[in-house]
Amino acid sequence: MRVFVLAAAIALSTVSLTCAAAPASSPAAFTASGPRTWTADNGNGTFTNPLFYDEFSDPDVIRVGDYFYMTGTTMHTMPGLPILRSKDLVNWEFVSYALDTLDLGPAYRLEDGKDAYGQGIWAPTFRYHDGVFYIFSNVNGQTTQVFTATDPKGPWTHKAMKRSLHDLSVLFDDDGKAYVIWGYQGIRMAQLTPDMTDIVAGTEREIIPAGSGMGEGVHFYKLKGKYFITSAWFEGRMRMPAARADRIEGPYEVNPAISIDEDFGLAQGYRESGKTPPFTISPANPQPNGRMSLHQGGVIETPAGEWWGFSMMDYNSVGRLTSLSPITWKDGWPYFGLPGNLGRTPRTWVKPKTEAVQPIRVPYVRNDDFSGKHLIPVWQWNHVPVADKWSLSERPGYLRLHSLAADSFWHARNTLTQRAIGPMSMPTAVLDASHLAVGDVAGLGLLNQPYAWIGVEREAGGLSVVQFDQQTGTKARVATTAKRLWFRADCDFMSETARFSYSTDGRTFKPLGAPVTLVFQLKTFQGVRYSLFAYNTLGKAGGSADFDAFTVNEPHPRGLMRPIPYGRSIRLSGFGATAGMGMDGGKPSDVTVVDMGLGRAALKSGDGYLSVAADGAVALTRGTPGVAQSFQWIETPTGELVLMSLMTNRFLRIDPVSHKVTADSPGPQSDAKDGVRFVWTAAGG
CATH class of the missing domain: 2.60.120.200 (Jelly Rolls)
Known part of the structure; x- marks a missing residue:
């Protein structure tokens, strides 16, 4: 049995959601009361991770003009390599698939008792250069495959490289030459031939040796005049290391973690091992051991000059999901997270700036009455x-x-x-x-x-x-x-x-x-x-x-399972290790929730507001509420409330031992023993 269950106050709705299939990017996928399927856009200027609550693994994102484009791993499913696009990194629409089918023998056709489960297309790198879109992807037992198009809608052409380059990434440098990096822990680099099918003889070299702290799943960039590599470390505590250099060939300096420990408080669920049923199923593990953390992705700059990170995390049986993170540059490194809480990603945050407000969109319509001439793109x-x-x-x-x-x-x-x-x-x-x-x-x-x-x-x-x-x-x-x-x-x-x-x-x-x-x-x-x-x-x-x-x-298609109770008096109490405690460390507290905009709230108690100092100290103060009194209202994946102070970018918590209330937690732990989670009910209820 899972360690966490939804708080009793959170009821599972059974709203009937039936509709005719609409075009993949059509507003018809929504009703006046909200979307029929998960959207990260909360409709109030904020978004909640994941971007998609269905699997989108090994993501890579590029920007071409005003549009961002994304693709990811599709393994043995056909068609493969979906192309999505967005203007705000939050609302995405389906464009095309780069690959219709990949037929590489009986295993790919489920013939002769063979299968290709867990094989096929994975870890793609997405690039654009001189009017051409490129996707380079690994395929098990084959050389690296290259897909090209002048329009992301297609048609896409397909050819094979002469080598297999594990978890590769490509960089078109300012001199017009294309370079590729690849590998696990030890990172190698070479120049690509103009036709992108091979490496230039004599250019291959190791640029980061094994043991330097880099992992796999690399992304290769030139940012602010320096060369950057992000990678994924997955043994033990998952994290995202990065490396940088003044020259493309190095030497590279390694930062062991620009993103680490961010699992939004989600506990590791059931795990399976064995080759034949009954399989060995390991029970859920609530320990905060870093196994669920955001760990593979990269960074992107918006037309407004903002920097954002994208990465995936294991979300248990629903698959590996993609999240969006604000980037804070510090000491020349692009850290995922906010000042005061580097390396940690808020599950809910303000959307990227755009010239115009973007409509809520989702990549796929899921319902199908099979009345069309073609299968809708979700299939x-x-x-x-x-x-x-x-x-x-x-x-x-x-x-x-x-x-x-x-x-x-x-x-x-x-x-x-x-x-x-x-x-x-x-x-x-x-x-x-x-x-x-x-x-x-x-x-x-x-x-x-x-x-x-x-x-x-x-x-x-x-x-x-x-x-x-x-x-x-x-x-x-x-x-x-x-x-x-x-x-x-x-x-x-x-x-x-x-x-x-x-x-x-x-x-x-x-x-x-x-x-x-x-x-x-x-x-x-x-x-x-x-x-x-x-x-x-x-x-x-x-x-x-x-x-x-x-x-x-879908009973919960948005980032909050319960709307923020603005203007209402609620009773706030701890959860897990601090169950039943209030904001003063004693009995549950009654507070009034004041709307501070952008999904934020001030908590009023009597004539005062809960206020946070720069060191995380918490007190009740009078006056007009501002930054010190504002909290980003966020839910964990399992539905408990967490409150991130805008003063510290850290989370409110009740210390389980001293019962002291502070705003100094980096985020909710998966075992709920840190006093960060709260539940709320109507005051007097």
Whole structure:
């Protein structure tokens, strides 16, 4: 069981969110009351990390004119290498995929019992030079692949380099030459040939030796006249080291951490090991050991002259997510974080400055009624699809999957997936089973290791609704005469559990099977993926499964699970090690929440305001509230309140031993023993 659960005051909503598919960047993805899917934009001039609450790993970001462009790892899913764009680094829209399919043999097609799980496209570097967009990416067992386009919408061309350069990054220097760095701990550099397919003979050298403190996942820049490299260190305590030099060949000075220990207070969840089920699942580990920290990314400058950092962190079973960080330059280093709290990223902060206010956008619409001529961009195939064994036109308004022979969901071909989204979500698939053949299995899966699914099996005697858990090997089964079925998975990525249910009328859902455990694992090197599947267990092609609709319900699509209670009197009390304590270290405190703009609040008690001095000391003072009385109102991923002082850029805390209240914490710890978390209720409630 997870150490943290949401405070009792936080209720899990079950708002029904159904809509027709809209274009990926369309405002139709939103209602007047807010987005139907996660957005980092809070609508008040601030944003809350992560930028996307679905997996976007190994991000790289460039700026071309007024637009920022981003891509990231897609492993074995097709199409790959999504291109997103934004004008404010917070609101992103989908542009294209650089890669339709990557067919490198039977493993990439799930043939001959082989698979490419956890392989394929990873750790891309994104660049723009002389009117050309470049993406360089690693591929397991192959040389580095290069993708180019003059327009990020495509078409994209693809060619292979002559070498494999692990976790590479490319820099086009001021002299027009292109240089590449790569490696793990020991960092190597070489000049690239003009066609970008090889290194120039005699130019390869080691610029940073192993043991210097650098890791992998490098990003190569020229900033303010110096050469900078950021990297990721993942053994033990995750962090982001950086190096700098006056000349491209060095010597390089290494800073061991420009970002460290930032996990937003999220505890490490379940971890899986082993090769066959039942897998060994390690329990959640709440210790603040640095294993969840932001650790791989880079930096970018905006047209307004602001500097921002982007990086990813392991967010447990939902996958590796991307976050945005303000950059503070100090002693010539670009530290993630704010003055007074370098290396730490506030989960909620003010958005980057732009000339005009940017509309709230999200990259993907998740709901699909399959009425279009093409799949909407959120969908990706699990491995290379069989082109003539699926269709949107054979039965208009349906996704038809022809079942092919497979021994399990894991090896089923033409499984259509999209990334699961947190912190909680409920995918529902509608299936017409009329055309299933004997031996066919079809339904809604959670692709992971271990995986689980709910669906329908066609046997000689008829249909059965079945729920299967790979970890336990158990099937829950109930016979049915219905041909039209609804399958649902209630996924809670904070407790890391999922519960399956089904319906024969779309209104009343019946649970089936035991709850399943969701884990972070490195076999697929991805988070959980919602999946629509069909396969035949009799070793031959079967019938077809017709999916009529797919929807995703998200009860918490913004950075605050509860709105800031401006103008209200609330009772504020500690959580975890300081549960039940108030702001004076005694009983829970009643305060009035005063709106200070930009998602900030002053806390009024009687005639005074809670005030913070430069050294973090806290007292009640009278007068008009200002910076010293202002706190950024932030929630941890699990929903507790944390208050960051604008005076110190550090967090309010109740010392668990002395009960003294100060504003000197760098951020909430994952074990909740530091007194930084609070819960609030209506005063007198």
